[in-house]
Amino acid sequence: MSEINDILNRCQELYEDLSLGYVQRWKEMYGKKAVGFLPVYVPRELIRASGMLPVGIMGGGDQIEIIRGDAYFQSYICHIPRSVIEMALSGKLDCLDGMMFPSICDVIRNLSGMWQLMFPEKLSIYFDSPQNFESDTGGIFYQNELKRILDEFSKLSGITATDESLRDATALYNQNRRLTQQLYRRRADKPWEIPTSELYLLLRAGNILEVTEHNQMLERYMALASKENRKPLDNSRLVLNGSFCEQPPLGLIRALERAGGYIVDDDFVLAGRMIKSEIPLKGDPLENIVEAYLKDSKDVPFKYNIENKGDELVESFRENRADGVIFCAASFCDPGLLEQPMLQGRLDKDKIAYTSFQFAENTGQYQVIREQVGTFSDTIKLWGGQ
Amino acid sequence: MTEKTAREVLKDDSMMIQKKLISGHYNNLAQAREKGKKIVYTFVPGNIIELVRSFGLLSMLPEIDSLQSAMRKKSDQYVAEAEKMGHSEDVCTYVKCHIGMIQSGIPGPDGRPLPEPDLLLLSYTGCFTFLKWFELLRQRFKCPVVLLQIPYQAEGKITKDMRDYIVKQLKDDVIPALEKLSGMKYDEExxxxxxxxxxxxxxxxxxxxxxxxxxxxxxxxxxxxxxxxxxxxxxxxxxxxxxxxxxxxxxxxxxxxxxxxxxxxxxxxxxxxxxxxxxxxxxxxxxxxxxxxxxxxxxxxxxxxxxxxxxxxxxxxxxxxxxxxxxxxxxxxxxxxxxxxxxxxxxxxxxxxxxxxxxxxxxxxxxxxxxxxxxxxxxxxxxxxxxxxxxxxxxxxxxxxxxxxxxxxxxxxxxxxxxxxxxxxxxx
Amino acid sequence: MKCFYGIDLGSTTTKAVVMDHESHIIGRGITNSRSNYDAACEIAKTEAFIDARFGLLKKQSRKLEDSEAVFKKLRRAFELEEYLEQLKTLIHELRQSLDEPRFKNNLRDLSEFIGLLEPRAIQYGEQVYLKDDKPGSDFFRDNAAMVYTRVAEEFCAKKRLSFDLTSGLFDRSIIRVENQTYNIDFDDKIQSAYERLFGRKNPNPKLLDAINMSRGTKLEETLGVGTGYGRLRLPFPKKQIRSEILCHGLGANYMFPGTRTVLDIGGQDTKGIQVDGEGLVSSFQMNDRCAAGCGRYLGYIAEEMNIPLPDLGPLALDAKKNVKINSTCTVFAGAELRDRLADGQQREDILMGLHRAIIFRALSLLARSGGIRDEFTFTGGVAKNQAAVKALSELVGENYGKDIKINIAPDSIFTGAIGAALFAVREYKDKGDNP
Missing domain, CATH: 3.40.50.11900 (Rossmann fold)
Incomplete structure (x- = not known):
């Protein structure tokens, strides 16, 4: 077996291991704690600087049968909180000593309160991020929020983050951001060399692995991928949008690729890409993390934006020389689905072609979606996306 | 229920006062344009209506418009209208109802059209959808928007940081926006x-x-x-x-x-x-x-x-x-x-x-x-x-x-x- | 004797149970629900009282020689009388329907057809009720349709008539038959049945004595309580109506006194109920507004796959592989099914997956209502489905431990009606205690 397959198999194992065996072993080996976080973004630097392992939890996908999780959610609520609760109640998340709930929507927000009620022995942090992006208004609030969280972490781990440990962590995650972006650029350049299903697994591995390990993995993969001698196909180039929180099952991602489209940009697993460039290491490390979020983070549906809605999507479309956009949003995702008509309006203005469908993380059948995307892909190849 | 008790209900003085208040307000709204009044749209939870009014501005609350549409049996038609425009069946129907209502010319309770906003005061309290709601409205109306973010009381208490953040937004963003719209200075008294x-x-x-x-x-x-x-x-x-x-x-x-x-x-x-x-x-x-x-x-x-x-x-x-x-x-x-x-x-x-x-x-x-x-x-x-x-x-x-x-x-x-x-x- | 009855007006069938004042079940009746709820209730109740009379008769005739066989024969003969009574109405309604304009052009042929049908239908009834071991359906509609179709097919082929025409005629008429209450006079019909079997000469005086005894017992309709999906349309005062939740709880407790958790999967809804030691409900949950994951879902699947509904379960039991089905939505069921068949998956594997999907939904509902406690009683139409029972047993074992005792009653379809009848007895006794 080739080395690239070894890497991918490792990723696949991590992806499928909902009981987080890696995290358990890591904790035992280092005698340290681990903190989970739900989509979309938390500054993982804080967790690392407090001597703990950050673990991204993105639901149970299509690999877990839901009994108890459904008991807590009405049919009109998206799927991810069900599988997260199911995993927690079946002991799969026992190795997480704390959990962070980013402020992205009412469902994840309320899940933080459910956690307080159901798992009172665990640290549960609602992570409120600012919608005001001025340094001396939203910035101050955000900084105070981060300080509060660092306090909690210090109580949990017994390790108090210092400027130095924060800087070190930032440097490591900078490297991770750099490599991830490189991976994305490489895929956009030669999508046949880096299939999206592989890229996706690598991203998911980054949710679990300690960051230096993940950095090595990314580097190694990229070095190997170019030697694989994979041949380009006559596929269309697509930008995928809408899967920023609940994730489509891997099978669906593969089905999209098989439908004749290269995905050249997407919003999967944003934890490592939310901050667009590297965070400066000079100066106050916390302030730098705050400023990066305020001024240099991705445009996502849970962030307030009236001035240039959709510009980033159009930019990605152009930069990545795409032919069309696919909206791939989770059913019942309020922020994603309310954002969509605005983004579509923006695409219409530039006469960019798009198609849309919805999924749940446990969607079992892809045939309809495959046909839809296949047809879309053929059409834009014939007539052009613009 | 007998006719008599029905009339008794309506005759309650408090009810009459409320009715008068409401009809007066909608009358003001209907005449706002001719009288040169400026309109602020804002949300019910955490509304800062006293402040808005102190600038002589009139306000409209979209949730109220949606729920009244429903009580008048208009909401289904408005929701359908919004879904036709591309809104998903899955999302909040308050939003869709309001968008459909706007699409239909914002008819008021007596049929006279209600005014479009001059300012969207996004008092963002306890509901993420509010954010999207006014982003959607802003795309249509192109008027200014001012945001007032209210942090969530996740730990069951109000902290100084939360309060300071809000006061700062009021001072730096909200009050200046209201001053600009009304042409009046903030009058604390x-x-x-x-x-x-x-x-x-x-x-x-x-x-x-x-x-x-x-x-x-x-x-x-x-x-x-x-x-x-x-x-x-x-x-x-x-x-x-x-x-x-x-x-x-x-x-x-x-x-x-x-x-x-x-x-x-x-x-x-x-x-x-x-x-x-x-x-x-x-x-x-x-x-x-x-x-x-x-x-x-x-x-x-x-x-x-x-x-x-x-x-x-x-x-x-x-x-x-x-x-x-x-x-x-x-x-x-x-x-x-x-x-x-x-x-x-x-x-x-x-x-x-x-x-x-x-x-x-x-x-x-x-x-x-x-x-x-x-x-x-x-x-x-x-x-x-x-x-x-x-x-x-x-x-x-x-x-x-x-x-x-x-x-x-x-x-x-x-x-x-x-x-x-x-x-x-x-x-x- | 004082009799108490409970009626459960469900979405597909209407059930009635008669009890004596000591809460012993003495009769059961069932009919298919129809647009006329009053008629459905009346018929189910009539059937239950007839069943009660047969119960008495059975007790009386126990001493007779070969009593089992004689009793069974007599009952079948009685059912024949009922069948013939309704057949008479059907023939009448068929003739009436001919007045409708759409039958105008074929009046002669259709009249001839009805003339042919009547004797054939009588013959068919005699065959089914007196000679065959296995009865047809419990419901007149099914039996009539069977013979009607047979005769119509022959007739239409011969006359080159459209089969749709005769089916149309049947559909029009049978609805009217079903919406009438038929008056079955037990005294009268049992006499006819006896005479049909033994002639007028009375060769069996002991049986006749037993019949007369049963005939002579006064069954007094003291009090009834209604329940079920359509209970608001029942011809009862509000005080005599109970929610099916309460009735199912109490009924399950009656059948299995150790019951603490009840799962009922019916045609249109699924209920998870927690009861205390006396069968009083302490909490419950019902499914969403749609029929996803209910009995009706299996009905759609059966139609989609062109398999008779009762065969679904047995087929699913042949499954070799675990196929995961995510949608229990009746709207998407067909599409998902076709997808999977197209994918080359095995029919029985898919079917088992569907049964598991239904049980998953039910378990969620139960978790919402407070989980599963020992003993656990499974009722409703779906409880008759072996594949559903298998899936349930496995999943309950995995999630709540193997120690939970699962009760499944063969006649669990009457659970709601039993509960309602119990309420009737209680209501009467309470009134007696506090006049």
Whole structure:
């Protein structure tokens, strides 16, 4: 077996291991704690600087049968909180000593309160991020929020983050951001060399692995991928949008690729890409993390934006020389689905072609979606996306 | 219900005051353009209506427009309109109803069109959808937007950082935006004066809600409560008229208590109080009366509800404080019900069941409002465990009648009340 | 004797149970629900009282020689009388329907057809009720349709008539037959049945004595309680109506006194109920407004796959692989099914997956209502499906432990009606205690 397959198999194992065996072993080996976080973004630097392992939890996908999780959610609520609760109640998340709930929507927000009620022995942090992006208004609030969280972490781990440990962590995650972006650029350049299903697994591995390990993995993969001698196909180039929180099952991602489209940009697993460039290491490390979020983070549906809605999507479309956009949003995702008509309006203005469908993380059948995307892909190849 | 009692209901002085307030407001709105009045759209939870009014500006509340559309049986058509425009069936119907209404020319209650906004004051409290809602409106109206973010009370308490953040936004963003729109300088005295009136009304409002501790309860604190919260949650808090409304209401309720009368319902007065119930969750507006009647038919009176707290929680002592206008505004916003954590909500309802001596509680879960609904099934279990009282669970929606199935809801309510009846002692 | 009855007006069938004052079940009746709820109730009740009379008769005739066989024969003969009574109505309605304009052009042929049908239908009834071991359906509609179709096919082929025409005629008429209450006079019909079997000469005087005894017992309709999906339409005062939740709880407790948790999967809804030691409900949950994951879902699947509904379960039991089905939505069921068949998955594997999907939904509902406690009683139409029972047993074992005792009653379809009848007895006794 080739080395690239070894890497991918490792990723696949991590992806499928909902009981987080890696995290358990890591904790035992280092005698340290681990903190989970739900989509979309938390500054993982804080967790690392407090001597703990950050673990991204993105639901149970299509690999877990839901009994108890459904008991807590009405049919009109998206799927991810069900599988997260199911995993927690079946002991799969026992190795997480704390959990962070980013402020992205009412469902994840309320899940933080459910956690307080159901798992009172665990640290549960609602992570409120600012919608005001001025340094001396939203910035101050955000900084105070981060300080509060660092306090909690210090109580949990017994390790108090210092400027130095924060800087070190930032440097490591900078490297991770750099490599991830490189991976994305490489895929956009030669999508046949880096299939999206592989890229996706690598991203998911980054949710679990300690960051230096993940950095090595990314580097190694990229070095190997170019030697694989994979041949380009006559596929269309697509930008995928809408899967920023609940994730489509891997099978669906593969089905999209098989439908004749290269995905050249997407919003999967944003934890490592939310901050667009590297965070400066000079100066106050916390302030730098705050400023990066305020001024240099991705445009996502849970962030307030009236001035240039959709510009980033159009930019990605152009930069990545795409032919069309696919909206791939989770059913019942309020922020994603309310954002969509605005983004579509923006695409219409530039006469960019798009198609849309919805999924749940446990969607079992892809045939309809495959046909839809296949047809879309053929059409834009014939007539052009613009 | 006899014709006589129906007229009695309408003749209640408080009701007349409220009617006058509302029709006056909509009249002002309809004439706003010709009179050169500027319009601010803003949301109910955490609204800062006193401040807006102190600049001589008129306000409109989209949730109110949506729910009134539903009561006028227009919402289905508006929702359909929005879905035709590409909005998903899955998302909040308040938003879709409002967008459909705008698409139809924003017809007011008397048919005259209501004005478009000159400013969108995005008071972002306890609901993420508000953000998207005004982003969508902004795409259409191209008017300025000013954001007021209210941090979430995840830990069940208000911190100085939260308060400072809000005050800073008020000073740096909101007040300048209102000054710019109105051409008037911020007049703190005027603002303080309104807050004094708010706090006066709040005193009588809390008294009214607490009157439901009496047996029989003189009010229905959910269906009836919707009317009682009207002035204070919407356009009129901080006015003399609203203060007068609550003074008169208090007098009327005092009389009802003295005469040991139950609440008045559209079906007539409630003659027997068989069940005392606490309700969590907003009402359905497309079948409001039918829904109320289902409780009436079972002789169930709602003695406390969380819905009457979405525009402010006053029972624990909070009042708008004219001495600290900005920081008390911040506290007001932070304290609204949907900005509270799930454990706080559980505790609140548990206390209601105890303090109002309720026989049970019902969770009305609406499809549109995840802020309310996500986690309600856990709340149900928790509250049952803490109080030993059984909870009932029903589902529908705010303004989309497709989700209100009368026979299904009636079936569940009947089953629930019969179960309570059994538990109360009667074996059958 | 004082009799108490409970009626459960369900979405597909209407059930009635008669009890004596000591809460012993003395009769059961069932009919298909129809647009006329009053008729459905009346018929189910009549059937239950007839069943009660046969119960008495059975007790009386126990001493007779070969009593089992004789009794069975007599009962079948009685059912034949009922069949013939309804057949008479059907023939009448068929003739009436001919007045409708759409039959105008074929009046002669259709009249001839009805003339042919009547004797054939009588013959068919005699065959089914007196000679065959295995009865047809419990419901007149099914039996009549069977013979009607047979005769119509022959007739239409011969006359080159459209088969749709005769089916149309049947559909029009049978609805009217079903919406009438038929008056079965037990005294009269049992006499006819006896005479049909033994002739007028009375060769079996002891049996006749038993019949007369049963005939002579006064069954007094003391009090009835109604329940079920359509209970609001029942011709009862509000006081005599109970929710099916309460009735199912109490009925399950009656059948299995150790019951603490009840799962009922019916045609249109699924209920998870927790009861105390006396069968009083302490909490419950019902499914969403749609029929996803209910009995009706299996009905759609059966139609989609062109398999008779009762065969679904047995087929699914042949499954070799675990196929995961995510949607229990009746709307998407067909599409998902076709997808999977197209994918080359095995029919029985898919079917088992579907059964598991239904049980998953039910378990969620149960978890909402407070989980599963020992003993656990499974009722409703779907409880008759072996694949559903298998899936349930496995999943309950995995999630709540193997120690939970699962009760499944063969006649669990009557659970609601039993509960209602119990309420009737209680109501009467309570009134007696506190006049």
């Amino acid at each position: 005027r603002f303080k004066d309104a807050m004094r009136k708010s706090s006066q009304a709040e005193e009588d409002f809390v008294w009214t809600l607490n009157s439901a501790k009496q047996k029989p309860s003189p009010i229905d604190a959910y269906f009836g409560g919707v009317y009682y919260v009207g002035p204070i949650f919407t356009y009129f808090r901080g006015t003399d008229e609203a203060a007068e409304y609550y003074r008169v209401l208090r007098e009327e309720v005092t009389q009802r208590i003295a005469r040991k009368l139950g609440p008045i319902t559209p079906e007539g007065p409630m003659r027997n109080e068989k069940f005392r119930i606490v309700v969590e969750g907003p009402p359905n507006w497309t079948h409001f009366r039918e829904f109320w009647k289902m409780f009436y038919d079972e002789e169930a009176v709602v003695v406390a509800s969380s819905y009457t707290k979405v525009g402010g929680v006053y029972e624990s002592g909070f009042r708008h404080d004219p001495e600290n206008p900005l920081s008390s505004t911040a506290d007001y916003c932070l304290g609204c019900y949907t900005n509270l954590s799930l454990p706080s909500r559980v505790e609140m309802i548990t206390n209601y069941i105890r303090d109002f001596q309720a026989d049970g509680f019902i969770v009305h879960s609406v499809k549109s409002c995840n802020s309310f609904s996500a986690g309600q099934l856990l709340m149900l279990r928790e509250i049952e465990t803490r109080t030993g009282k059984s909870g009932g669970f029903i589902e529908s929606d705010l303004v989309d009648s497709r989700y209100f199935s009368p026979s299904n809801i009636k079936n569940r309510l009947e089953s629930y009340f019969q179960m309570l009846d059994q538990k109360k002692g009667g074996r059958s």
